[in-house]
Structures are given as C-alpha cells and as structure tokens.
Amino acid sequence: MIRDSGDISFLGMPISRTWTFGAALLIWLCWSSLLVAAQNAPTDPVEVKALRDIKNSLIDINNNLSNWRRGDPCTSNWTGVLCFNKTEEDGYQHVRELQLLNMNLSGTLSPSLGRLSYMEILDFMWNNITGSIPPEIGNITSLVLLLLNGNQLTGPLPEELGYLPNLERIQIDQNSISGPIPKSFANLNKTQHFHMNNNSISGQIPVELSRLPSLLHFLLDNNNLSGTLPPELSNFPNLLILQLDNNNFDGSTIPASYGNMTKLLKLSLRNCSLQGPMPDLSGIPNLGYLDLSFNQLAGPIPTNKLSENITTIDLSYNNLNGTIPANFSELPLLQQLSVANNSLSGSVPSTIWQTRANGTEGLDLDFENNTLSNISGSISLPQNVTLWLKGNPACSNSSIVQFCESRNSDTNNQSSTESNATCFTQSCPPPYEYSPTSPTSCFCAAPLIFGYRLKSPGFSNFIPYRIRFENYLTSGLELSLYQLDLASIVWESGPRLKMHLKLFPDYVNGTSSHIFNISEARRIISMFTGWKIPDSEIFGPYELLYITLLDPYRDVIVTSQKSNKISTGALVGIVLGAIAGAVTLSAVVSLLILRRRLRDYAAISKRRRQSKASLKIEGVRDFSYAEMAMATNNFNSSSQVGQGGYGKVYKGILADGRTVAIKRTEEGSLQGEKEFLTEIELLSRLHHRNLVSLLGYCDEQGEQMLVYEFMPNGTLRDHLSVKGKEPLSFATRLKIAMTSAKGILYLHTEADPPIFHRDIKASNILVDSRYDAKVADFGLSRLAPVPDIEGSVPDHISTVVKGTPGYLDPEYFLTHKLTDKSDVYSLGVVFLELLTGKQPISHGKNIVREVKVAYQSGMIFSVIDERMGSYPSDCIDKFLTLAMKCCNEETNARPSMADVVRELEGIWHMMSESDTTTTDTISTDNGKEMTPPSSSSMMMNPWVSSEVSGSDLVSGAVPTITPR
Structure with missing residues (x-):
C-alpha cells in the first residue's frame, strides 16, 4: 500500500505532518544533535550489525524503517527500536525492545535476531512475515515477550524456544506453524501465556507441559492436535483458561480429573471429536464458561450444581440423553444455555427462567432438535429471556408454538458504535473531537486510539459487563473513567470481542489538557505494548491490534527513551552548533531529498494510474x-x-x-x-x-x-471428467464432499461476518495431494445480512443473479433472494456430480432432474458412475438422500450446512463400520486422518433403497438460462 510521501509513522500508523519541510528538517537535526550528546554511548556494534541484517531480511513497502539506514540505532532513534544504557557494564547501549507492530512488513525473520542478547520484547505482530521462526531466538535469554502473532509464519516450533528462562508470554497465534509442540517447552517456568491458536500444530499435547508452574492461559484452539486429552493437564497449579476447540482428539474422553482444576475459569473443548460421558465439573468453584459443543458426548448431563459464576453453557451437537437438569435454574449469572441437537427428553423445567423474572441480564435458552415433550410450569417468559424449541415434539402443542420459530444465525450480535456525545451542532477543529464521557460539556481533545481485542472472554453477553470493563481498563492504565470511550464493540469468531478504544486527556490539568503531554502518551502506549495492564479473570487475555496517533502526538516518535541530563553550557553549545550545522546542511539535503521525492512522485503517480x-x-x-x-x-x-x-x-x-x-x-x-x-x-x-x-x-x-x-491435484471437475487420470473411489469422493462442506460451513458460521459463496461448483473445488478439498474463487461472494436498525437480521440478500447455470438455486434465480441455502443447493449438485460423474447440464439434460427420474423408475443404479468401482449400497443410499435434500426446490426444506456436515460424518462412520476395502483417509477439521478397516465384503453397483422415500426426493427443476 503506497503512503503519501509526506507521512511519517509510528508502530505502522500514519501521522500527518503539517510543518513545512525546511522547519521540520531543522528541528529534527537539532533534536538529533541534542540526543547524540545526551545519550553519550553508542549502540553495541554487534547489535547494530544484527539490526541491519534484520532490515535486509524484511520487505518494507511502506518505508516505515527508512531511518534504519542512517546513524546509530539507539542515539538516532530508529523506528521501533527502544534501548537502555548499559555503559556501566560494557560502555554501550543495548536494544531493549523491538516494536514493529502492524507495519505491513513482509519478508522473513533474520537469524541475527539472536544477537540482540539484551532484548526483552520482540514484537512483529500483525505483519506479513513468512518463513520459519529462527531457532536463534532461543539465545535471547533476557526475552520476556515473544509476540509473532498475525503473520504467515510456517515450519515447526524451534525446540530452542523452550530454554528462554525469563519468557512470560509466547504469542504465535494466527500463523501457519506446523509440527508438534516441543517437549522442551516444559522448561518455561515463568511463562504465563501460551497463545498458539489458529495454526497447524499437530501431534499429542506433551504431558510434560503439565508441570509448568506459572501457566495461566493455554490457548491451542484451531490446530491439528490429535491423540488423547492428557489427564495430566489437571496438574496445572494455576491454570485459568483451557481452550482447545477445533482439534481432533478422536475417540478420547474428557478426563474426570479435569473436574479437579480448582482454579479454572474457562473450559472450551468445542468440536474436538470427544466421546464418552460429560464429566462432573461441579468441583470447579469459579468456572464461568463451559463449551463442549460439536462432540459425540453421550449419556445424561450431570445433575450436580455448577459454579454460580457460570455465564455460558454450550453442550449442543452431542449425543446427550436424559432430562434437562433442574439445577440449571440455580445459576444467577447465566447468559446462554444451549443443549440443542441432542437426544434429551422429558419436560423443560420452567424454573430456569422463573428465577430470572426480576433480573436485568438476558438469558438465551436453545433447546432445539431434541425429543422434549412439554414445558413444566409456567410458559410465561420474562422479557429478557428467549427460548428456542424448534424440532421438539413439544412444538405440536399450540400453546407454545411461539417458541418454535426458526432461530436467526446471529442472535447474539452485540456490535455497537454508540456514543454518548451530545454536542452534535458544534465542531472541534481537526484532529480534535469531543470527549463523549467528559464531565465538561463539549470538551474538545485529541485522543489516543487503540485497536484492542479480548481473546477469550468469560461471557456471552458484554452488556452487563461493560461498566465493569471500563473500570478495569482505566484503573489498569491509571486513568479516570471518563477518559475512556468505547467507540465500537464487535463480536468476532472464536468468540472474541474486538474494540476500538479512544483515550482522552484529563480535562482538569489546565490549558494543555486538550492533548496528552508526550511523556504521558508514551506511558500509556508502553502499558499496551508491554502488556502491563493486569489480567482480569472475567475478561481474560487481550491483544493489541493497532495504535493510531493523531497529528498532535507526532513528537511521540522523536525519542523512544529518556535523555540523560546535561549541563546548561553544553546544552547551549550543542543547540548553537546544531543550528549552524542545520543551516549549512539543510540546503544540500533539501535539494537531494527534493530530487528524490520528485522521482518517487513520478513513479507513484504512474503506479497509481496503473x-x-x-x-x-x-x-x-x-x-x-x-x-x-x-x-x-x-x-x-x-x-x-x-x-x-x-x-x-x-x-x-x-x-x-x-x-x-x-x-x-x-x-x-x-x-x-x-x-x-x-x-x-x-x-x-x-x-x-x-x-x-x-x-x-x-x-x-x-x-x-x-x-x-x-493444489497439485487440480479441480474436482478434472477428476470427474472422462479424461481424469484415475477414477475416484467412493471413499475418496465422500472425503471430497466432507471437506468441501466443512469449508462452506466455516463461511456460513465462523467467518465474521458470515459469507455466501454464490458460485459453488466442481471447478471451484480444488484437491490437494491427500485429496482433501479446498473451496476456491470468491469473486462473486457476498457478505451475509447484518442486523437492521432494530437489531433483527434479514434472512436473505436481494441481489442480481450471478453464478453458473446448473448450480443455481431455483428460488434465488426467480426471486433474486440469496441465502445460505443457495450454497446448500449448489453443493447438493456437486454431490450428484460425485455420484454420477456427469456435469450439471449435459446435452440439455439437468442432473437433478435426471437423478430424480432414475430413482422414481427404479433405475437409480444406471446413473451411478461405473468408474467408482465397488461401494457399500447403504452409504450410497444415504449420500443420495442427502444430495437430493440439498437440491430441494423449497429453500426451507433444505438442510443447513451444519446438518450436511453432520450427515456426511455419519455416512463415513457407517462406511467404516461396514468394513470397506478402500484405503482412502478422510481428514477432519483438525488434520486427523481416519482410515476405514479393510475387508472383502463389497458389492458391485448394488442399490437397496431402504432409506429413501418418495417424499425425500423432490423436484429438481433448475432454470438453464444464463443469469445476468
């Protein structure tokens, strides 16, 4: 991204320059001379060489590190380099912090980082760095914060990082790190925060980690971890958060010992392929957040009472049976309770909401898709309680039909941009703005602006905790409550809570109070960048996303450390000498820079035109x-x-x-x-x-x-064509169907905001070397609907029809209403292609209609792709049923993408149990490969229709007119 040539930056944020070039040059030279004298020691030559190597390994397209070419790093204040004076030890200054947050840097991390042997903070967050983590970082024994999250790093975790004796925080999340967790990490005795989520880390969690004495937050969600859940993790003496969502502990149970983690505040094991009973967690006195959804847990829900601090219980999408425990009514802080998509029976105890009648906090109860027969007690809900019962026998009772409506996909959207400002008719001179919370009416000031995110909050609804959060943050920053304005609040997938913070100066400090003084601005910034704000139990760990400095704070970047005191005489001499030198040099330097800027301007103008x-x-x-x-x-x-x-x-x-x-x-x-x-x-x-x-x-x-x-194996269409190199087995086709569906499920439910693909087809599904599918081509995609002014979410987008004939949802084609079920229809057509090997439209014939006709005439085997070889008839039967349900002309009759994934997983397990001869493996969301056992019990092109009924297979008429 090209920045205006008149901008300078701090931590990757542009700062507008209003001074004339000549005046700015003179003042900069004066300050440089002063600081050279004040910091009377140079940077260690070894570290100077290391910094130059680091610069050479980076690609700095915004020229944020342009001043790294001149002078001494510490005395010339290189961007992002903070030093301290160690002259009493060796006569040099040394790099204490390398703060390169959000600078749009790419390239790789240089092994020379290991030569910054005094460094305490290494921060490359939110850049585009590629390559692997240099093992030489393990040489920086002084390192306290290792912050590499939000890049594109690959490769394994270096074992050498496990020997950093002072490391308190390791953040490598949101990269593509692979391989196992080194056992050497068990040596990190001071580490409190393991943030390694959203990578491709694989293998078993080393049981050796359980001896870490200081660990508070263990965030490893969204990786490829496998094996069993180690019972030894319950030995963590101080663990507060255990978050392992979206890994594959296939067949593992939740160890009963986890109920002994007495300090635990949050346990999140969503979508981990866990089986067995739900453990008794009543012995965790302060447990506030429990998510065990999307597993295969079976048996009843334990009836022992959970902690009164609990705000969220999500047990949805399991195989739990029995009744809903009445003790759920004894949880005063409960915000969300979901037991949807299980096999629970009996009555819904109304005491769960009757105890909330006088409360002010909301409560969301999701009991959908069980076998619940009725509601015991009063069906009158308090205004702050919502109840969802769709898919239960109880919905046949007309008196409770109001609880059986379809649930919106985003019922807990708490995004906010509200402001308490009342001075709408007046104006502050830019860049000043009104401090919305100031006790002084219409107080104009220049805020410091921060992007801030709660990585693992202990609640589902932020509203009741807003005031508590404002007090927590301002007290941690040593500011007054009215100095903070939460300019926006947005829930993101995870779930995580993103905020746009504005901090205003104190209005009682005299005439200069309209801006922070430089030392105060630096202090506040260092509180964020140094993670000096104390942790909170309910709000969990936070992360810094960006810092924006407005024009009045340009001087924050002039010096990054305090100057040593010098005498008045020396100061006068230095100033006079600096001015004389500046006058002499300014003309020469101005001419050279002007010529360079004219050349750059011409290049930029040409690039902008192009x-x-x-x-x-x-x-x-x-x-x-x-x-x-x-x-x-x-x-x-x-x-x-x-x-x-x-x-x-x-x-x-x-x-x-x-x-x-x-x-x-x-x-x-x-x-x-x-x-x-x-x-x-x-x-x-x-x-x-x-x-x-x-x-x-x-x-x-x-x-x-x-x-x-x-993608070495090309597109799915290539493999289904007659020219395909090798015919795909049924297991491989099922694997491609499964992995495609999981990608689309992510778009519909995990992306923030959700996305409708709008052009799902076989040629947009790519296949890797293991025959895992990846959905491609998002040029026609659209963001899902957002809440309107009243907070409700529309069920569709009205848009011009685009897509590929043969894959188009008929209702979308006729009404221009695009929904998530439009993608379901298109994927259903892909499923039919997998079964038949045919294209959606061939010689004027439509695949949906042709498959339906073949079924109705009893000739379904005639359209099954002969190149598929042998296959289990009952699995083909179920796959066909699912495909035709997806291709139902009526939108509401189609399954959701979550239901599609669940059904495909069931077919895979059925095939595994029937002992097929295939050697194909299927990759779960977390990288675990499952291979059915071998046998010879196979059938060649059989068709036994035991599951499909005429009502299941619906008309598949699809318009074939090329859309606009």
Whole structure:
C-alpha cells in the first residue's frame, strides 16, 4: 500500500505532518544533535550489525524503517527500536525492545535476531512475515515477550524456544506453524501465556507441559492436535483458561480429573471429536464458561450444581440423553444455555427462567432438535429471556408454538458504535473531537486510539459487563473513567470481542489538557505494548491490534527513551552548533531529498494510474509484474495448468522457492475489477484448511493476477471428467464432499461476518495431494445480512443473479433472494456430480432432474458412475438422500450446512463400520486422518433403497438460462 510521501509513522500508523519541510528538517537535526550528546554511548556494534541484517531480511513497502539506514540505532532513534544504557557494564547501549507492530512488513525473520542478547520484547505482530521462526531466538535469554502473532509464519516450533528462562508470554497465534509442540517447552517456568491458536500444530499435547508452574492461559484452539486429552493437564497449579476447540482428539474422553482444576475459569473443548460421558465439573468453584459443543458426548448431563459464576453453557451437537437438569435454574449469572441437537427428553423445567423474572441480564435458552415433550410450569417468559424449541415434539402443542420459530444465525450480535456525545451542532477543529464521557460539556481533545481485542472472554453477553470493563481498563492504565470511550464493540469468531478504544486527556490539568503531554502518551502506549495492564479473570487475555496517533502526538516518535541530563553550557553549545550545522546542511539535503521525492512522485503517480485497486488492499502480498513473469518463465505455455472464463492459470515458482498457482485475468474476461477486489478482500481474512489460501496479488502494467497456494491435484471437475487420470473411489469422493462442506460451513458460521459463496461448483473445488478439498474463487461472494436498525437480521440478500447455470438455486434465480441455502443447493449438485460423474447440464439434460427420474423408475443404479468401482449400497443410499435434500426446490426444506456436515460424518462412520476395502483417509477439521478397516465384503453397483422415500426426493427443476 503506497503512503503519501509526506507521512511519517509510528508502530505502522500514519501521522500527518503539517510543518513545512525546511522547519521540520531543522528541528529534527537539532533534536538529533541534542540526543547524540545526551545519550553519550553508542549502540553495541554487534547489535547494530544484527539490526541491519534484520532490515535486509524484511520487505518494507511502506518505508516505515527508512531511518534504519542512517546513524546509530539507539542515539538516532530508529523506528521501533527502544534501548537502555548499559555503559556501566560494557560502555554501550543495548536494544531493549523491538516494536514493529502492524507495519505491513513482509519478508522473513533474520537469524541475527539472536544477537540482540539484551532484548526483552520482540514484537512483529500483525505483519506479513513468512518463513520459519529462527531457532536463534532461543539465545535471547533476557526475552520476556515473544509476540509473532498475525503473520504467515510456517515450519515447526524451534525446540530452542523452550530454554528462554525469563519468557512470560509466547504469542504465535494466527500463523501457519506446523509440527508438534516441543517437549522442551516444559522448561518455561515463568511463562504465563501460551497463545498458539489458529495454526497447524499437530501431534499429542506433551504431558510434560503439565508441570509448568506459572501457566495461566493455554490457548491451542484451531490446530491439528490429535491423540488423547492428557489427564495430566489437571496438574496445572494455576491454570485459568483451557481452550482447545477445533482439534481432533478422536475417540478420547474428557478426563474426570479435569473436574479437579480448582482454579479454572474457562473450559472450551468445542468440536474436538470427544466421546464418552460429560464429566462432573461441579468441583470447579469459579468456572464461568463451559463449551463442549460439536462432540459425540453421550449419556445424561450431570445433575450436580455448577459454579454460580457460570455465564455460558454450550453442550449442543452431542449425543446427550436424559432430562434437562433442574439445577440449571440455580445459576444467577447465566447468559446462554444451549443443549440443542441432542437426544434429551422429558419436560423443560420452567424454573430456569422463573428465577430470572426480576433480573436485568438476558438469558438465551436453545433447546432445539431434541425429543422434549412439554414445558413444566409456567410458559410465561420474562422479557429478557428467549427460548428456542424448534424440532421438539413439544412444538405440536399450540400453546407454545411461539417458541418454535426458526432461530436467526446471529442472535447474539452485540456490535455497537454508540456514543454518548451530545454536542452534535458544534465542531472541534481537526484532529480534535469531543470527549463523549467528559464531565465538561463539549470538551474538545485529541485522543489516543487503540485497536484492542479480548481473546477469550468469560461471557456471552458484554452488556452487563461493560461498566465493569471500563473500570478495569482505566484503573489498569491509571486513568479516570471518563477518559475512556468505547467507540465500537464487535463480536468476532472464536468468540472474541474486538474494540476500538479512544483515550482522552484529563480535562482538569489546565490549558494543555486538550492533548496528552508526550511523556504521558508514551506511558500509556508502553502499558499496551508491554502488556502491563493486569489480567482480569472475567475478561481474560487481550491483544493489541493497532495504535493510531493523531497529528498532535507526532513528537511521540522523536525519542523512544529518556535523555540523560546535561549541563546548561553544553546544552547551549550543542543547540548553537546544531543550528549552524542545520543551516549549512539543510540546503544540500533539501535539494537531494527534493530530487528524490520528485522521482518517487513520478513513479507513484504512474503506479497509481496503473493500479487503482492496489491502493485499497491490505493484508496480502503485493507482487510486481516482474516477479510474476519470473515465476512463470514469462508466462510460458508449459507453465499453464488451467483456463476459465476469467483467463489462464499458471504454475509458478516464487523467488523463495514456493510453488504457487497464478490466476491471470485476461482483458475482457468475465471477472471484472469488482470481483478481483472482492476475492482479495475476502480471502485475506478467511483462514480455514478447506478454503484455498490467497498468498498475494499483482495489479500493475494493466494486469490483474491472484496468487494462491498450489493444489497439485487440480479441480474436482478434472477428476470427474472422462479424461481424469484415475477414477475416484467412493471413499475418496465422500472425503471430497466432507471437506468441501466443512469449508462452506466455516463461511456460513465462523467467518465474521458470515459469507455466501454464490458460485459453488466442481471447478471451484480444488484437491490437494491427500485429496482433501479446498473451496476456491470468491469473486462473486457476498457478505451475509447484518442486523437492521432494530437489531433483527434479514434472512436473505436481494441481489442480481450471478453464478453458473446448473448450480443455481431455483428460488434465488426467480426471486433474486440469496441465502445460505443457495450454497446448500449448489453443493447438493456437486454431490450428484460425485455420484454420477456427469456435469450439471449435459446435452440439455439437468442432473437433478435426471437423478430424480432414475430413482422414481427404479433405475437409480444406471446413473451411478461405473468408474467408482465397488461401494457399500447403504452409504450410497444415504449420500443420495442427502444430495437430493440439498437440491430441494423449497429453500426451507433444505438442510443447513451444519446438518450436511453432520450427515456426511455419519455416512463415513457407517462406511467404516461396514468394513470397506478402500484405503482412502478422510481428514477432519483438525488434520486427523481416519482410515476405514479393510475387508472383502463389497458389492458391485448394488442399490437397496431402504432409506429413501418418495417424499425425500423432490423436484429438481433448475432454470438453464444464463443469469445476468
């Protein structure tokens, strides 16, 4: 992203410059001279060389590190380099902190980082760094904070990191780190925070970690962990949060010993393939958040009373039976209780909400899709309680039908941008604005602005905790309550809570109170960047996303450490000398810089004319045309691996050795600039193993190209065509169906906000070397509806029809109403392609209609793909039933994507139990591969329709007119 040449930056944030260039140059030179004298010791030469190596390994497209080319790092105040004076030890200054947060840096981490042997904080958060973590970082024995989250790092965790004796926090989350957790990490006796979520870490959790004495937060959700849940984790003496969602502990039970973790505040094991009974957790006195959803837990819910501090209980999507315990009514802080999609029976105890009649906090009760027969007691709900009973026999009772409506997918959207400001008719001179919470009416001030996120909050509804949070944060920052304005609050997937904070100066400090003084601004910033705000039990760990400094705070970047005192005479001499030198040098330097800026301006202007789109995109690598040409041997035809309506796809090899797929949009193609931008913007923030990863783009010299991870097995359409190299077995086809569905489920339920793909088809489903599917091509995708002014969420988007004939949802085609069920229909067509090997429309025949006719005539086996070989008839039966349900003409009759995934998992387990001969494996959400056992009990093209009824298979008429 190109910044205006007149901007300077701090921590990656632009700061507007209003001084004239000459005046700014003079003052900068004066300050530089003063600081050179004040900091009367140079930086350790070893560290100077290390910093230059670090700079050379980085790609700094915004020139945030431009001042790293001149002077001494500590005395010249290189951006992001904070030092301390160690002259009493060796006569040098040393780097204490490397703060390079959110600077749009790419490239790799240099092994020379290990030579900054005095460093305490290493911060590269929220950049685009690739490559692996250098093991040399393990040499920095003084390191306290290792902050590498929000990059594109790959490779394993270095064992050497386990020997950092002073490390308190390791944050590597939201990267692509793979491999196991080194057992050496059990040596990190001072580490309190393990934040390793959203990576590809695999293997068993080392039981050796359980001896860590200081660990508070253990966040390993969204990885590929497998094996069993170690019972030894209950030995953590001080653990507060155990969060392991979306891993694959296949067949493992939840150890009963977890009920002995007396200090635990949050236990989240969502979607971990766990089985067995639900443990008794009543012995955890302060447990506030429990999520065991999307597992295969069986048996009754324990009736022992849980902690009175609990706010959230999610046991949905399991196999729990028995009744709903009445002791759920004895939880005064409960905000959310979900036991949906289980096998619970009996009555719903009304005491759960009757005890809330006089309360003010909301309570959401989701009991959908069980076998509950009625409600015991009063059915009159307090205004602050919602109850969902759809899919239970109780809904046949007309007196409770009001609780049986369809549940919105986002019933707990608490996003807010409210402000208490009342001075709408007046104005503050920019960049000043009203302090909304100030006791002084219409008080104008310049705030410090921070992006802030709660990574693992202990509640589902923030509203009752808002005042408590404001007090917690302001007291931690040593500010008054009215100095904080929560400018926006947004729930994100995880769930995590993102905030936009504005901190205003204290209005009682005299005439200068309209801005923070420089020392106070630095103090507040260091509280965030140094993680000096005390932890909170209910709010959990936080992370810093960005810092924005307005114009009055430009001087915050002038010096990053306090100057030593110098005498008045020396100060006068230095000032006079600096001014004289500045006058002499300013003309020469101004001329040189002016010439350079004119040259840069011409280049920037040319680039802007060539690439309007690239100025708007952040978060992905911006490749040059030359890099793309080199990667593809100048787009040689031998590199071409595909072609579509948008243009050609090439296999390329980047300068760092990575193999990529480059989609080159041809002039006049069907993909316009809007689709090009849409795909970049969406894929840059979507991260799931079953969605293709966007690595970057090129938008120059009239070209538009997208750079993806390379998928060696091409598209699903390639494999289903007659020209496919090898026919796919049924198990492999089922695996592709499963992994495709999981990618789309992520779009519908985990993306924030949710996304409708709108162009699901076999040619947009790519296959990797293990035949795991990844959904691609988001050029037509649309964000799901957002709440309107009254807080309700529309059930559709009204939009011009786009997509591919044969895959289009009939209702969407006729009404222009796009829903998540439109994607379900398209995926159902893909399922039929997997079964038949046919295209959606071939020789004027529609696949949905043809399969239905074949079924009704008793000739269903005639349309099954003969190249599939042998297959279990009951599994084919169920797969066909699911596909036709997805292709139902009526939107509401189609299953949700969650139901589709659940049904596919059931078919896979059925196939495993029937002892098929296939050797295919299926990869779960967390990377665990499951392989059915071998046997010879197979049938060749049988069809026994024991599950499918005529009412299940519905008309599949689809318009074949090319959409607008």
